[in-house]
Amino acid sequence: MLKSRTADNERLIEMHDVGVRRSGRWLVRNIDLTVRRGEIVTLIGPNGSGKSTTARSAIGLLKPDEGSVTRVPDLKVGYLPQKLSIDWTLPLSVDRLMTLTDRHSPEEIGVALEEVGIPHLRQAEVQTLSGGEFQRALLARAMLRKPDLLVLDEPVQGVDFSGQVSLYALIKQIRDRTGCGILLISHDLHVVMADTDTVICLNGHICCRGTPESVASSAEYLRLFGTRAAETLALYSHHHDHTHLPDGRVRHADGTITDSCSPGDGHHHHPHEHSQQEQAREGWTGHA
């Protein structure tokens, strides 16, 4: 249903074969990615897999060393940073946070805080907010800019489970109401927002992509969360045909070892079976 609704929508960002190289090492390579208006794209992958690098080059903060990035002219980005360490000495109320990068009227700010459900926290200092409250404040701030594209870097980090569910619901609601595109970054490899249109799994390159719906129904993990949670949460597990070794080389399923896992080396097949057992055995942390 979502697909048909967004199919004709404008492409906000289009990346073709993008690679970013730093100090002689490719951080990411062969990235193809499109974000359309009204579409939610989720990047998942372990730490250091290049999620932030990909997002940063998508919005033009990093210049890619190869490939091309096309953005619609005057793309207005709303950004939720991954982690903030605001010094205690900075007296910053939620109200003042709203006008950090743009001017907004007090009425607009009131409406925005109402929409994310924290109107009572308007005068509170940001350092006193809980993780979930703070993310809501940041969401309200980003929305006040009326962005074309919302970039959320690990928005549910440090938020408890029920808080995550309601934050994801809020993000979906924002997308539905404003029709902006959303690029969401998550290192939580088991839980991905169910309303994501495309999940892209990164580990220095795109390992695989697909809709979360297709995997949610088959995943064993959902038993743990129950069917109600299944409507909001999606599990995205898959099997890898190669392993990234600590020295940067790659061991393939057939036991051979090469310098990279790019398709050109003839070893890349990506069968991507979705198997809980495989994932439990392989383990995401050991994969990095």
Added chain:
Amino acid sequence: MLDDFFMRALVAGIGLAVVAGPLGCFIVWRRMAYFGDTMAHSALLGVALSLLFEINLTLGVFMVAALVSVALLLLQRRGGLSTDALLGILSHSTLAIGLVMVAFMSWVRIDLMGFLFGDILAVSKLDIAFIYGGGALVLGLLALIWRPLLASTVSTELAEAEGLNPERALFAFKLLMALVIAIAMKLVGILLITSLLIIPAATARRFATTPERMAVIASVAGALAVCSGLFGSLEYDTPSGPTIVVAALILFAASLIPRSFFGLRPQPTGDKTP
């Protein structure tokens, strides 16, 4: 009015404190105290070079302080040592080179104590013009970069992603710091400049609810410290620069006293309930 040396000192000191307040706030928020110290210490190298090449002292100090911030940037990009260690190296080596150079220049007699601890009572009318002209320039430019600088204090990535230019703002801010240090050196001296930037800002935190208000309160607290310090040094015949810093410290200590001590209810700020 300005014919009296004490009045000149007061006017100059208040002018400096007003400029130092907002700048000091950013130094505290961004945890740049050690960076400020490093810039201030490099001022002695600036003094030595100005004497050697016979250029204006304020200009020489400003240029060396600016160069130190560029050198730090380049060393940071190179990687390896932590910023903390790099600052330690730059801070003390520039001070030491300055001292050695001054010792070599036997043909100039300089009042080293005056540079290290300042001599606010020797301020001339021209100095006052410098302080107010330079100060107005610093405050004007700070107002221009306020939004990107504050946004990047909260999150550099956020400021960058939303189209501001935090790197440029931060570099401009460092130049402003160099300018204030160059202006302030004569008043409170190389070793005490940072205290005049940081202590009033720290004092203001308690009473501020927004960043902008904190900047204003810091200016007021600094001016108050300058006044009471100068009168104190007159009264007790103590060196003026250090007395101003002691006065600032007393104000800061007073700001730490809990409200309940005065029989008042605790402050509502920071409380989540409206």
